[in-house]
Amino acid sequence: MSRRTMRLGAIVLAGVVLSVGAGAAWLWAALRPPAPGDAGARTVLVGRGEPAWAIARRLEAQGLVRRAWAVVAAARVLGIAHRLQQGEYRFTPSQPALVILRALARGDRVQHRVTIPEGATVRQIAELLAAAGLADRERFLRVALREGRRFARPSLEDLPVDSLEGYLFPETYLLHRGMDEAAVVERFLDEFEVRVGPAVREAARARGISPHQLLTIASMVEREARVPDERPVIAGVIYNRLRRGMRLEIDATVLYALGEHKPVVTFADLEVDSPYNTYRRDGLPPGPIANPGAAAIAAAAAPADVPYLYYVLRPDGRHHFSRTYDEHLRAVRRYRP
Helix, strand or coil: CCHHHHHHHHHHHHHHHHHHHHHHHHHHHHHCCCCCCCCCCEEEEECCCCCHHHHHHHHHHCCCCCCHHHHHHHHHHHCCCCCCCCEEEEECCCCCHHHHHHHHHHCCCCCEEEECCCCCCHHHHHHHHHHCCCCCHHHHHHHHCCCCCCCCCHHHCCCCCCCCCCCCCCCEEEECCCCCHHHHHHHHHHHHHHHCHHHHHHHHHHHCCCHHHHHHHHHHHHHHCCCHHHHHHHHHHHHHHHHCCCCCCCHHHHHHHHCCCCCCCCCCHHHCCCCCCCCCCCCCCCCCCCCCCHHHHHHHHCCCCCCCCEEEECCCCCEEEECCHHHHHHHHHHHCC
16 A cells, blocks of 8 residues: 555545544534523423434423434434333423433333322222323223223232222322323232232131122222221121121112212112112122222221121211111111201
8 A cells, every 4th residue: 555545544534533523522512401500390291102303303492402403313323212201201401412311211200199099989090090180081991991901910810890990009109191091000900919919818718708809898898987996897797797698788889889979878879770789789799889998908807796787877977886777777867867
């Protein structure tokens, strides 16, 4: 190789190095924070399957990055352009674009705290999540009613009904917007399995009933009890009536059959034709009428040993418990004039 050729090659190489360096410097400059001193947070919503270029344009429009093209180029160089995850994010203009990109790739979404109250029904949970913008009501109901979807959990084996009523454990959860409704249900089922699932199965075996039946009793206890110390007593009444072959005649089951909640159950309400109406049907309803908490489940697993067969709500929120029907009628006249 001649000296001239070597010099020419060196010149070309130097040019390439300079060009690459200039390009890298230009890209690096374009990726610097647009406003280093601005700590004001912006919320960014990324849709499911949204391409990197669309996300980058939104970031630029919201003043979070200098140049959308630089963000896309960096995402491709890093190999994460197709790994940017959907959801709700919060960034500031003082964050470098590379930090924002990595957060999108990891799925560092904004988490929202939502509390599922004890005794809430599947439909009430759907309304609560929809109001918080954390789920679509109808999609959530389709999943929770197991329309075309089955979940593999020990507690759900041989479930006699389609509804997951009773298995969506009441607790405070951290959820993110854009989360798939099935994933939300999975979270609730996981919590149930960890917190009470094995205990429910063990207690049910000890009492000679199925876990589903025990959970059904727990749900009625949850809806009927107004004060904590009465939960085991109400559970005891339910078991006593079942042993004697008496209809349970629990108002909460009628309200569940009606699909509404009202302060007073009328005689007309008692005629509703539903397998959940324990005034007209013998034994337990087909499944839980709500999602009971740990205390109600514990009461159903270990009911109080009481002689009572009846109870009526008093104005102070407690119940009057009776052994005989005559005593119960006197209590009804006293507390429900």
